[in-house]
Amino acid sequence: xxxWLVQSLNGLALGGLLFLLSSGFSLIxxxxxxxxLTHGAYFMLGAYVGLSVLNAGYGxxxxxxxxxxxxxxxxxxxxxxxxxxxxxxxxxxxLVTLGIAFIISDASLLVxxxxxxxxxxxxxxxxxxxxxxxxxxxxxxxxxxxxxxxAVLLWLLLERTRVGAMIRxxxxxxxxxxxxxxxxxxxxxxxxxxGAALAGMGGVLGGPILSVYPGLDMDMLPLxxxxxxxxxxxxxxxxxxxxxxxxxxxxxxxxLLPDLAYVxxxxxxxxxxxxxxxxxxxxxx
Amino acid sequence: MxxxxxxxxxxxxxxxxxxxPSEFYxxxxxxxxxxxxFALSLNLLVGYGGLISLGHAAYLGTAAYLTIGLVTRAGxxxxxxxxxxxxxxxxxxxxxxxxxxxxxxxxxxxITLALGQILWGLAYRxxxxxxxxxxxxxxxxxxxxxLALTSPRAFYLFVVAVFACAFVLLAxxxxxxFGAGLRGVRDQPRRMQALGWNTWLIRxxxxxxxxxxxxxxxVLFAYYNQFISPHVLGLTSSAEVLLMVIAGGAGTLLGPxxxxxxxxxxxxxxxxxxxxxxxxxxxVFVAIVVFMxxxxxxxxxxxxxxxxxxxxx
Numbered sequence: 054x055x056x057w058l059v060q061s062l063n064g065l066a067l068g069g070l071l072f073l074l075s076s077g078f079s080l081i082x083x084x085x086x087x088x089x090l091t092h093g094a095y096f097m098l099g100a101y102v103g104l105s106v107l108n109a110g111y112g113x114x115x116x117x118x119x120x121x122x123x124x125x126x127x128x129x130x131x132x133x134x135x136x137x138x139x140x141x142x143x144x145x146x147x148l149v150t151l152g153i154a155f156i157i158s159d160a161s162l163l164v165x166x167x168x169x170x171x172x173x174x175x176x177x178x179x180x181x182x183x184x185x186x187x188x189x190x191x192x193x194x195x196x197x198x199x200x201x202x203x204a205v206l207l208w209l210l211l212e213r214t215r216v217g218a219m220i221r222x223x224x225x226x227x228x229x230x231x232x233x234x235x236x237x238x239x240x241x242x243x244x245x246x247x248g249a250a251l252a253g254m255g256g257v258l259g260g261p262i263l264s265v266y267p268g269l270d271m272d273m274l275p276l277x278x279x280x281x282x283x284x285x286x287x288x289x290x291x292x293x294x295x296x297x298x299x300x301x302x303x304x305x306x307x308x309l310l311p312d313l314a315y316v317x318x319x320x321x322x323x324x325x326x327x328x329x330x331x332x333x334x335x336x337x338x
Numbered sequence: 339m340x341x342x343x344x345x346x347x348x349x350x351x352x353x354x355x356x357x358x359p360s361e362f363y364x365x366x367x368x369x370x371x372x373x374x375x376f377a378l379s380l381n382l383l384v385g386y387g388g389l390i391s392l393g394h395a396a397y398l399g400t401a402a403y404l405t406i407g408l409v410t411r412a413g414x415x416x417x418x419x420x421x422x423x424x425x426x427x428x429x430x431x432x433x434x435x436x437x438x439x440x441x442x443x444x445x446x447x448x449i450t451l452a453l454g455q456i457l458w459g460l461a462y463r464x465x466x467x468x469x470x471x472x473x474x475x476x477x478x479x480x481x482x483x484x485l486a487l488t489s490p491r492a493f494y495l496f497v498v499a500v501f502a503c504a505f506v507l508l509a510x511x512x513x514x515x516f517g518a519g520l521r522g523v524r525d526q527p528r529r530m531q532a533l534g535w536n537t538w539l540i541r542x543x544x545x546x547x548x549x550x551x552x553x554x555x556x557v558l559f560a561y562y563n564q565f566i567s568p569h570v571l572g573l574t575s576s577a578e579v580l581l582m583v584i585a586g587g588a589g590t591l592l593g594p595x596x597x598x599x600x601x602x603x604x605x606x607x608x609x610x611x612x613x614x615x616x617x618x619x620x621x622v623f624v625a626i627v628v629f630m631x632x633x634x635x636x637x638x639x640x641x642x643x644x645x646x647x648x649x650x651x
Binding site: 086088090135138139142143144145147148149151152153154155156158159160163271275278279281282311312313314315316318319322323326327329 | 390392436437440441443444447448449451452453455456459460462463464465466572573574577580584614616617619620621622623624627628631
């Protein structure tokens with residue numbers, strides 16, 4: 054029983070991190086039709102930036118903010134400088150994001166070396182709390198809470214604000230949104246920055262749990278892909294459900310069948326691809 | 339005669355590396371041709387089919403793992419191992435094709451990427467089967483028909499023979515009605531459908547054939563390196579071969595060969611000076627996509643046409 058409870062919390066925490074990663078990935082894909090293959094690299098780079106800020110003596114939450122801000126800036130610049138140039142050529146855009154992912158990956162190896170490094174937890178969140186007779190690491194509970202908070206804020210942004218309405222209009226029907234005078238290019242940059250910021254923040258928050266190491270980017274990118282395939286493009290609820298589902302599946306897979314955990318992860322994706330008759334990547338209604 | 343002359347010239351050119359004094363260059367030439375077979379197989383999908391795959395390393399890697407694993411771990415003979423490797427990897431392509439071709443365009447790209455990652459995950463994490471990060475070693479090259487492939491020159495001859503087969507067969511395929519159908523499906527899928535072509539089946543056949551030649555390249559890759567590790571199945575490998583196709587010129591026959599030569603030489607030369615191959619790969623990737631999207635071979639032949647036109651005027 055203890056095992057199941059503790060692993061469930063681990064699954065929730067991983068799901069929360071995945072949500073931070075894949076909500077942006079899904080929004081960018083839904084709005085811009087760009088599979089941003091740099092997204093895993095954003096996550097990793099965010100964690101490295103956070104690590105450097107922590108090593109410089111600043112607090113954990115400063116590191117989280119710095120990671121998010123740095124990656125948002127990077128994402129915005131890449132979108133403006135490279136992706137904008139290739140607008141209308143979707144596949145070229147994807148290939149460019151892949152090239153950048155390799156550059157970031159190798160540059161991080163150069164700067165931060167090849168050793169896996171855990172980020173220290175914020176002192177206020179170390180230790181465990183007792184619930185129902187089980188002890189749960191406080192930090193993981195906090196990660197779950199933060200990701201749920203982000204989910205609510207994102208939902209409010211998308212459903213209750215003017216900008217959110219514009220984004221939804223863009224996801225639903227880009228041509229129509231343009232025709233109605235919605236400033237689509239600016240929207241693209243904004244959503245790209247937002248998605249990048251979330252990924253960077255996820256990286257720092259994931260640091261104490263996953264550590265940061267070369268290859269983290271390529272570990273995380275397929276997870277975001279799976280969540281997108283399961284949850285549907287541009288769908289916030291889809292990303293949330295998909296993230297927690299994959300978080301659980303991976304955690305229990307690793308605990309029960311460590312050799313095959315990574316492969317098990319892809320089974321729902323294969324099922325989704327095989328069973329969904331049409332519109333695998335259809336824009337979410 | 340019109341065809342015999344270029345063919346003789348091509349064979350002479352292919353055999354010329356044997357005259358090189360150093361075996362180092364003979365080995366590099368072998369690497370180029372193996373990569374070229376791999377790139378030609380992907381070119382069928384990317385160039386003629388318009389289907390950009392980011393998981394093509396799956397077939398090369400699986401065949402290479404099987405070639406080495408069946409010999410060193412399961413006690414197979416060399417020939418049965420090679421045949422099984424190609425057969426099983428092609429069968430895998432037949433299954434993966436069913437999944438990947440549920441979509442085209444971006445969806446296809448993402449599904450192939452995800453499928454490729456599954457295999458990478460298997461190779462990397464299922465240590466009992468694949469040796470994990472250490473990979474599989476202890477393999478020696480076979481000696482078909484008494485030709486010991488352990489010598490670099492003999493091995494190069496063997497690779498030239500396989501490459502010539504692959505090139506000629508894929509060239510014939512590209513010129514056949516099937517090739518025309520595939521290009522038609524790439525450019526005008528709806529019209530092709532209206533004309534009564536089964537667009538899905540054409541794409542699927544191309545996918546399986548591409549998997550087959552990728553697997554053939556995988557057997558040669560295993561012979562060349564006599565060692566295999568999960569790295570071969572990684573996204574970097576799939577991206578490398580895609581870069582060869584795009585850099586050389588997708589949808590041309592010589593493009594993948596030129597792309598393979600450029601990437602292999604770049605990799606070998608660069609690794610002598612810098613250790614940052616992955617970064618270089620990324621930079622080249624971005625540069626090619628942004629500045630030369632049509633690739634080397636079409637770009638150069640356009641240049642030649644323009645000069646000829648200028649000379650005539």
